[in-house]
Amino acid sequence: MALYIAIHLAFLGWIIINRLFLPALPKQPELSGRPLVSVLVPMRNEERNVEVLIKSLKNSSYDQMEFILLNDQSTDGTQKELERTIEGDSRFTILQGKELPEGWVGKVHACHQLQQAASGDYLLFVDADVRFRPKAIEQSLALMERKKAHLLTGFPAFDVAPFLSKLLVPMLHFVILFHLPIALANYTKFKAATAANGMWMMFERNSYQKIGGHAAVYNSLVEDVHIAREIKAHGYKVVLANITMSVKCRMYDTNTEVWEGFLKNSYAGIGRSPFLAGVLILFYSTFYILPPFLALYGVFNGLYSWMIPYVLTVIQRWYVDMVTNQRWYLSFLIPLQAAAMLGVLVESMRKSFKKQPYSWKGRHYS
Template identity: 85%
Template sequence: MMASYIGIHLLFLAWIIINRLFLPALSKHPKLSAEPLVSVLVPMRNEERNVEILIKSLKNSSYSHIEFIVLNDQSTDGTQRELERTIAGDDRFTILQGDELPVGWVGKVHACHQLQLAASGDYLLFVDADVRFRPQAIEQSLVLMQRKGTQLLTGFPAFDVTPFLSKLLVPMLHFVILFHLPIALANYTKFKAATAANGMWMMFERTSYEKIGGHAAVRDSLVEDVHIARQVKAHGFSVVLANITMSVKCRMYETNAEVWEGFLKNSYAGIGRSPLMAVFLILFYSIFYVLPPFLAIYGGLSGSYWWIAPYALTVVQRWYVDMVTNQRWYLSFLIPLQAAAMLAVLVESMRKSLKKQPYSWKGRHYS
């Protein structure tokens, strides 16, 4: 029995390594044959703490044919003041004031919709306010899009994880992609079920974006990034999920409460609100990722040291993912706690959904 259990973990490791081969990276030395106009579009709601670092990243961009449009989505903090101070008259920037949120729309989706209405670019790059990126990141994304002939490029950045709960939950985003998503199907077919996307970094070819109906097509979605990527595929266009971690970084949360609230609204929705899928994931991760350290303790105390192997293999799986996604390697030893935290947030997210309780994010409530 233990030999089979170890064998399964070896298969998991092999799968992750093979799956990663289909995840293209951004070019280290991008060369463009033409420079289309790129509109960088940033929705902001109560992002006072992120304004200065983001605007510095935007200003330092090495791509020249560009416009930056920032939407202040009815912030109640000092976002507007910080925007005016840090932009300081740079004429590449436009600041918009967001409209009231209409019934039936999710806040971020409505902000992105307003941003694209004001954009002039041939390409639309939507980025979150907590993203920071290297000067060449925009042309790197353009080069990969042109090389792949794709209409949407997206990816998950490297994560700066400060609160303890973010060390557990945030790095699992990369693990879930490399473990659960068949990336060959995601990147080389129009199969909608095999689709992943990340709203922190989404670059659309403008004409294709308009043909799918833009963000208005997913106005009520809490996981709008995945759903709009599926719309791209449904209209016959292609999506590329790329490894952008060497050029794009993000600090998603500053407090444990923010981490919990942020994951809560997306966890159950992200699996299609399926109780069967939730039960499967709870059993799967409990057996293969929460249980191994207990087996290792038993093995160490009893002298049956091969019982340590499953935990060691889960750490190697996690380490490999962290290595290729520019994450802190030592977090790999926390994989049992990371899996347990992921399950805890999934259970609570499902409970709230089944009881029709709203999710909260930045002062707004969603069902």
């Protein structure tokens, strides 16, 4: 038990140290110039998100921007809501998405069309369910300038409404701060140490075009990570930042959406490696699902030191939630969060083995 406790203490120390290499957006951004930023938003059946998204865009403090939104063959009221909420604002352009070519992933094709219409020196790809503070775009631009980066990306704070969302979505931050050596990610061109999030990706235009843009990853279900690796492969710099104080996202509204969303990315996100999946299942079962059972055994048998591992997992989770602007009380759910993450990984792997398609927004991907 002493060794088990020591390992959990080491995990906590690693997370705290690793976080030091994750830069935050500057509270007071300073820029040497005023480059044009093209904010590009792919939208497929996003009727419920249009109003709040447009409000965030209109309230942005930076004055050199254009907003280009692509209605990707939506079957709901997305187009009508866009026309109503934009209200003739000349900064906005609405594009109509073309038919999805064979072999392309829908979002990747939408982003490809968006960049073709953009004029900016910087291209900021934003998901429709993202909301942000007025200075968020200016802050991102300032951090890119300070770090001399060609791509800046980050994971927002998450609004987690459905129960399954409370379990799975906050694990995105935990996985980054625990498994990704952020110093390697942000200060080297080492491709394996790369994380990115398609909800918020700001590219310097010339480097984006030189790698081939989104067309370079046309068939990827985890296009954000793969395009970030392409940036590094061409000798450019990627910065993963803590954007949670300025950017927020409500990814899903139902448990079904949560399940389908994670299902399509879970196994693909680890390179469809059965070995790596097995390692993760063993690791999280041993260190994050087992501790509450040990704690219960300890309580009923007077072995109170057996409660320490569970307490340390909660502290690890709490620390991550604290630095990423999440709800602190979700930290007590870490065993259920780990179990849910493994559950979706196993199902995603099963579908891959059986060559069953993943579904998302009415489209199917192998």
